Amino acid sequence: MSKENKKAALFYIYQLLLSHSDYQNPLTHTEISRLLEEHYDIVIERKAVGRDIAILKDAGIPIEVTKKGSYISEKILSDQEISIICDALQTTNRLTPARAEDLISKISELGSIRHAAPRTVCFNLDNINTEEYIPVFYDMDRISRAISDNTKISFDISRFGLNKRLHRYASVIVSPYELLIHNGRYFLMAFDDGKQDIMFYDLERITNIRQASEMAIPLKSIPIFKNGIDHSLIGHTDTELFIDVPSIHEFILSEKQLDDYMKRLNGYPGLNIVKENDRIRMTVMIGEKTLAYIQSVITISP
Numbered sequence: 001m002s003k004e005n006k007k008a009a010l011f012y013i014y015q016l017l018l019s020h021s022d023y024q025n026p027l028t029h030t031e032i033s034r035l036l037e038e039h040y041d042i043v044i045e046r047k048a049v050g051r052d053i054a055i056l057k058d059a060g061i062p063i064e065v066t067k068k069g070s071y072i073s074e075k076i077l078s079d080q081e082i083s084i085i086c087d088a089l090q091t092t093n094r095l096t097p098a099r100a101e102d103l104i105s106k107i108s109e110l111g112s113i114r115h116a117a118p119r120t121v122c123f124n125l126d127n128i129n130t131e132e133y134i135p136v137f138y139d140m141d142r143i144s145r146a147i148s149d150n151t152k153i154s155f156d157i158s159r160f161g162l163n164k165r166l167h168r169y170a171s172v173i174v175s176p177y178e179l180l181i182h183n184g185r186y187f188l189m190a191f192d193d194g195k196q197d198i199m200f201y202d203l204e205r206i207t208n209i210r211q212a213s214e215m216a217i218p219l220k221s222i223p224i225f226k227n228g229i230d231h232s233l234i235g236h237t238d239t240e241l242f243i244d245v246p247s248i249h250e251f252i253l254s255e256k257q258l259d260d261y262m263k264r265l266n267g268y269p270g271l272n273i274v275k276e277n278d279r280i281r282m283t284v285m286i287g288e289k290t291l292a293y294i295q296s297v298i299t300i301s302p
Contacts, residue, residue, distance in 0.1 A: 008040070008042060009036060009042050009044050009048075009052055010052050010055060010056065012036055012039070012040050012042065013032055013036070013049065013052050013053065013056065014056055014061060016032055016035050016036070016039075017032075017063060017070060017071060017072045018072050018075070020035065021069070021070065021071035021072060022071055022072075022079060023064075023071060023073075025071070026064075026066055026068045026069030026070055026071040027069045027070055027071065028068070028069040028070075029046040029047075029049040029050050029053075029069075029070075030046055031069070032049045032070075033045065033046050033049050036049075053065065053070055062074040082107055082108060085107050086104045086107055086108065089103050089104050089107070090104065092184055093184040094136075094184050094185070094186075136186060136203050136204060139203055139206060139209055140179060140186065140203065142209045142211065143176055143179060143188055143203075143209065144179070145211065146176050146211050146216075147176050147177065147178070147179075149211070150215060150216050151211055151212055151213065151214065151215060151216055152173055152174060152175050152176075152193075152211075152212040152214045152215070152216050152217075153173075153174060153176055153190075153209055153210060153211050153212060154171060154172065154173045154174075154209075154210045154212055155171070155172065155174075155201075155206045155207065155208055155209040155210065156168045156170070156171050156206070156207045156208045157169060157170045157171070157172060157201065157205055157206065158205050158206075158207060159205070166205065166207075168207065168208075172192055172193070172194060173192075173193045173194070173212065174188075174190035174191060174192050174193065174199070174201075175190055175191040175193075175216035175217040175219075176188055176189075176190045176216065177189050177190055177191070177216075177219050177229065178229060179203075180200070180234070180241065182236055182241055183238055183239070185202060185203070185204065186202075186203040186204075187200045187201060187202055187203065187241055188200070188201045188203060188206070189229075189234075189241075191216075191217050191219075191222060198222065198224070198225075198243055200234075200240065200241035200242065202240075224243065224245075232246060232269075233245055233246070233287075235287040235289050235290035236290065237290075237293045242289060244287025244288065244289045244290050245287060246269070246285045246286050246287050247285065247286075247287070247288070248270060248283060248284070248285055249283065249284055249285075249286055249288075249291055250281065250282070250283045251281075251282055252276075252279050252280065252281055252282075253279065253280045253281075253282055254278075254279065254280070255278075255280060257280075257298070258273070258280055258282075260298050261282065261294075261298065264294045264297075264298070265282075265284050265286070265294065268284050268285060268286050269284075269285040270283060270284055270285035271283070271284045271285075272284075
């Protein structure tokens with residue numbers, strides 16, 4: 001084997017270990033030798049593979065050598081982590097099916113060859129009508145920079161018109177604090193100079209973002225967030241966010257209503273259920289606006 005091939009073999013052995021091996025599937029020296037010849041047309045003896053692996057280990061590459069073979073012990077992402085990311089990409093309704101499939105394919109390449117095979121077994125009905133909306137991601141970059149620089153931003157807000165298109169109807173100046181995700185949509189939480197209040201803006205309704213030179217109003221100077229952002233104070237409907245201070249609420253339900261209420265209230269703090277004869281007493285810690293919305297969409301009668 002030429003000197004050039006010897007140098008290349010080191011690199012390709014690392015690549016093979018990275019893409020073909022893991023804790024449960026280590027590669028033997030014989031398997032590595034075979035794969036080098038099949039994929040890279042490099043012929044190398046089994047003993048030479050062992051020497052190259054030792055060189056890679058000495059260079060700081062995290063390779064574990066066992067009786068069953070060798071594998072990379074530390075990867076940027078484990079196959080399990082890659083699976084979680086792929087599932088998230090598959091279930092979001094903010095990406096078109098084609099875009100989700102493309103990103104899943106790219107992410108899968110970071111895992112082992114065994115993982116990179118097609119693995120999606122479900123189809124997301126929620127993104128069938130999703131349209132490509134790349135500007136949102138550029139807007140997120142601009143907003144993130146302003147948050148990091150602690151400066152205000154200005155932007156235009158749009159509404160849908162009769163022609164089914166968004167049209168500018170207002171311009172605002174805000175102190176941006178955080179980007180939030182709710183029901184697959186991106187929202188900006190900010191202090192609005194005009195309204196003198198915390199507001200939440202749907203990024204798909206925002207255009208023409210401009211970073212201002214004026215410093216943002218400190219978040220902790222706002223009484224409700226004097227100790228920092230408390231996400232338990234953020235209430236929501238299916239389509240919007242708002243500040244909603246939780247308090248204890250108590251109400252009486254029929255057994256027929258219990259399942260519907262539990263589907264919507266399970267997970268809220270202070271949830272307690274007590275049966276009293278043929279009725280059920282439920283208490284829960286929740287904001288009034290959020291509870292009012294939940295009760296408005298529950299259709300089962302007492």
